[in-house]
Amino acid sequence: MGRTPPDLLPGTLDLLILRTLATGPKHGYGIAERLRQVSDDVLQVGESSLYPALQRLLLKGWVKAEWGASENNRRARYYTLTAAGRKRLSSEREEFERLVVAIQRVLQVG
Secondary structure (H helix, E strand, O other), X not given: OOOOOOOOOOOHXXXXXXXXXXXXXXXXXXXXXXXXXXXXXXXXXXHHHHHHHHHHHHHHOOEEEEEEEOOOOOEEEEEEEOHHHHXXXXXXXXXXXXXXXXXHHHHHOO
């Protein structure tokens, strides 16, 4: 039986979505699939988490969305990183890396 996917730290999903969109426009399913593939199936983001996060990013102006046709010719909303989103990704990434280093230090101390 498979392991339960880990819970993400608050704000981490936004960071992961921004990073995924840094490589180019993607629709929601494409974002979730990319996260799953890159993480070797560890990060499995469901629609109930993904779409509220995308809406949050839209409202903050970090992504924009346009309707288009998917690979199988179905209507899909494609999300693209904005200039503000690129700036946010850079600052969030630095902050996250600081946090990871701090957590690793605590875990290594006896």
